[in-house]
Amino acid sequence: MGDRWRRWAWVPVFVVGLILYLVVLRTLVSTKNPNFVPALILLGATLVPLTFLTFAQARTGRWQVPASVLVTSAFFGGVIGTVVAGTLEYDTLRGLGTLPMLFVALIEESAKLIVPVVLLFTVVAQRRRRVPSDGLIIGIAAGMGFAALETMGYAFSALLSSQGNIGAVEQTLFI
Known part of the structure; x- marks a missing residue:
């Protein structure tokens, strides 16, 4: 049963995250309270990367990292x-x-590797049993953080350039 739950753990992550996003969006629209904008951007920017990280972690066998x-x-x-x-x-x-x-693409992809490489040579290297999937999952987590922050930046820029139009933020997060 534990194996099956782990393989499908990404589904509740996605569903709960989507529900939270929709609740925050509804509250923001109905109250017009700008205090909900950061939560909307955070949830919108992290939902898909976190779901993918959960999916990938479950496919590596045991949850080792x-x-x-x-x-x-x-x-x-x-x-x-x-x-x-x-x-x-x-x-x-x-x-x-x-x-x-082309250099911009190489820079961006290389920058994502800084933290995973450091973690692999420090924290993970200390463990007795390592598997290649450890590096993959740590790399996906770093990519998730990068994607979330980059998306948050785009959403914030859309908010500013549209002079506070939440629809522009939502469209940016959706795309």
Whole structure:
């Protein structure tokens, strides 16, 4: 029974997250209280990446990577990855113009690897039994953090550029 539950754990993650998103959206629209905007953006930006992380973690066999390592990878991978990528992309585009879009893609993907590599060589390396899927799951968690923060940035930019139109935020999160 535990194996079956683990394989389908992504479904309740997605359903509960979607319900929470819709409740926050409904509350925001009905009350017009801007205090709900950050919650809407957070839920909208993290729902799909968290669902995918849960799906991938269940497909690796036993849940071997501790939740603390995944949270660390997602949080620091997201923050460090977006900051490094954003800084290097800005410098690349400013210095070389629009031609080096290939460099931007390489920068972004490389920036996502910083935290997983550090975690693999520190935390995971200390464990006696390691499997290749450990690195995969830690990498997915870092990518999840990066995707969530990047999406939150796009949603916030849509909010500002549309002068507070929640529909523009919702459309950005949906896309």
